[in-house]
Amino acid sequence: MSAEGGTRAIIAALTANLGIAVTKFIAWLLTSSSSMLAESIHSVADSGNQLLLLVGGKRAKRRATPEHPFGFGRERYLYAFIVSIVLFSLGGLFALYEAWHKIQDPHPIESWQWVPVLVLVVAIGLETYSFVTAIRESNRTRGKTSWVDFVRRAKAPELPVVLLEDSGALLGLVFAFFGVVLTLITGNGIWDGIGTAAIGLLLVAIAAVLAIETKSLLIGEGANPETVREIEKAVLAGAGIERIIHMKTLHLGPEELLVAVKIAVPSSERADEVARHIDETEKRIRDAVPIARVIYIEPDIYRPASAPAPA
Numbered sequence: 001m002s003a004e005g006g007t008r009a010i011i012a013a014l015t016a017n018l019g020i021a022v023t024k025f026i027a028w029l030l031t032s033s034s035s036m037l038a039e040s041i042h043s044v045a046d047s048g049n050q051l052l053l054l055v056g057g058k059r060a061k062r063r064a065t066p067e068h069p070f071g072f073g074r075e076r077y078l079y080a081f082i083v084s085i086v087l088f089s090l091g092g093l094f095a096l097y098e099a100w101h102k103i104q105d106p107h108p109i110e111s112w113q114w115v116p117v118l119v120l121v122v123a124i125g126l127e128t129y130s131f132v133t134a135i136r137e138s139n140r141t142r143g144k145t146s147w148v149d150f151v152r153r154a155k156a157p158e159l160p161v162v163l164l165e166d167s168g169a170l171l172g173l174v175f176a177f178f179g180v181v182l183t184l185i186t187g188n189g190i191w192d193g194i195g196t197a198a199i200g201l202l203l204v205a206i207a208a209v210l211a212i213e214t215k216s217l218l219i220g221e222g223a224n225p226e227t228v229r230e231i232e233k234a235v236l237a238g239a240g241i242e243r244i245i246h247m248k249t250l251h252l253g254p255e256e257l258l259v260a261v262k263i264a265v266p267s268s269e270r271a272d273e274v275a276r277h278i279d280e281t282e283k284r285i286r287d288a289v290p291i292a293r294v295i296y297i298e299p300d301i302y303r304p305a306s307a308p309a310p311a
Contacts, residue, residue, distance in 0.1 A: 007057065009162045012133040014050040016126040017043045017169075027119040031109045033183075034102035035176040036116050038095035038196045039123070042172055042203065045091040046165050049083040053158050056080065060253060070294065073253015077217040080157035084214060087165070088207035095200030102193030109183055109192070116180045124173050131166035138163060153224055156254035157214055168206040172199045223249040223257055227289055231259060234288040240265060240277035242302055258294040259285060264302030274299050 021043035028036040056079025064071040109116070138159045142150045151160040179195015182188075223231070228249060235244055247261040263281070265274050278297045285292050 009134040009137045013130040016130040017047040020123045027116045035179045035195045070252045081214040084210035092203035099197035106189035108187045120177045134162045230288045234284040256293045257291045260296045262298045265299045
């Protein structure tokens with residue numbers, strides 16, 4: 001569900017941004033507004049980012065190979081990290097450079113003066129459609145989690161990335177709108193430069209948040225606490241399992257979880273009984289947490305004196 005929802009949100013954002021980019025470029029060519037140029041590059045960067053997310057999602061579906069025995073699910077994290085770099089460099093830094101240039105040499109919008117306003121109003125409408133689509137798809141998996149926690153804890157990167165991009169795009173359009181309108185009212189082009197600077201700072205901030213969150217996924221994150229409790233409950237629900245000595249989890253991808261658990265079994269059990277209990281435990285884990293695709297269970301005898309201290 002999260003992968004399909006993420007794809008729908010990406011396609012909606014890509015469609016909106018391609019249309020917005022074309023109209024913004026036309027407005028910039030007609031008016032030479034730095035805010036319009038910054039927003040044009042922003043839309044191009046966003047469109048490229050959505051293509052990167054689609055490519056990452058497709059490459060992540062490749063079958064496991066001997067060189068990559070756990071598959072390629074984490075490629076989705078890699079491409080999401082590349083998105084943050086593109087947003088920072090092509091979007092944020094370019095806008096800041098254009099703002100510095102415009103503030104150093106401010107000039108009013110002298111031709112086709114109200115074209116940027118019309119373009120920005122249309123762009124806000126299209127971007128709102130994309131943002132609402134991302135919100136709707138996110139709500140399918142977000143549950144009662146707050147939006148901040150959803151962005152921070154979501155294991156599928158596409159929806160948080162689109163949410164941040166769309167929210168940034170809407171705010172950027174508002175900044176551009178005020179910069180252009182104030183320039184038209186006052187005849188002072190410095191407001192256009194200030195609006196462009198606000199867009200650049202916003203994009204740099206969003207890129208930083210994306211980089212931090214996707215870096216954590218790239219390095220390797222375990223299951224969330226709710227999923228860990230479900231796994232522990234499933235392990236201890238069957239016969240022949242005295243306790244969990246220790247357990248580790250790792251996301252191999254958004255919908256693929258590795259579970260490694262050492263269990264204590266009675267010292268009197270025969271090997272065939274231990275093997276049966278392990279098979280039953282694996283089935284219970286997969287029933288409770290379907291994304292637990294790779295499971296390693298190590299049986300042992302619990303020895304309190306040598307047991308590891310609680311983390």
